[in-house]
Amino acid sequence: MDAVTPPTPRGRTSTKRAAIADALAGFDDFRSAQDVHEAMRRNDQRVGLATVYRTLQAMSDAGELDAMRSESGEVTYRLCSETHHHHLVCRVCGKAVEVRGPAVERWAEAVAAEHGFREVSHLVEVFGVCGDH
Amino acid sequence: MDAVTPPTPRGRTSTKRAAIADALAGFDDFRSAQDVHEAMRRNDQRVGLATVYRTLQAMSDAGELDAMRSESGEVTYRLCSETHHHHLVCRVCGKAVEVRGPAVERWAEAVAAEHGFREVSHLVEVFGVCGDH
DNA sequence: TTTCATGCAAACCATTTGCAAAGTC
């Protein structure tokens, strides 16, 4: 069930891509390519690690996934909603909550404009320890 | 105890440490360990890459440096001011401007509290293309 | 002379890439 795969980003229909999307759908927080790969293995799905990396990256480029770097520097992904948002991530369990911050968006734009910067993008992540820990 | 290191971050007086700090002082934007190492080489300073990594890391831990990850994932450092702030980084030349954002701080705290998160920290970086490009 | 700092090279680790085999259209 390709729960999350609009028209294929590009290229042809891929079985693996769907499997990877599904695997990621099984999580509700950010996971690294390695995590996804291991989860699939455990589920008896045979996939190459390189394929997971390639696919996750492609899906991210296609806007299907939300990507961010964990505090340790690895790239982690998660299915994302369509709207722009940021994350509140638990540094113990990885649980991530999507948060909206119109104030932050405006602030970023304003600050950038003030210094003559164009093509502005911003990275905002809030880390903390969630209530379960 | 002495959470905030007095004179030398730890260990004894080091010549290299001073040299590395100087090299970093020559920049006013974020640089990677490799950048610093290369700059020193070019200046006929003989230093091991590992030492640069170790020192930069130690200085960062000691609070003398401000560290952040570039968009490509490398860790970059810069001498930092004492006050909490964020950065507006040019993705073309690396130029970084320190920006203050009380609104953002408050927003982060509020959002975290709202979801029951403790020990909150946040990562906010604004990227763009500066006026020189 | 005991301890910490440094260099060098090897080790690590996440990620990428080359290329031949397998899958799609």
Place this chain on the structure above:
DNA sequence: GACTTTGCAAATGGTTTGCATGAAA
């Protein structure tokens, strides 16, 4: 069949570490 996707293994590239040596206290 023509072309794309996958797997595997080898190659990268940033960063860390083990160990012997040199410099401070």
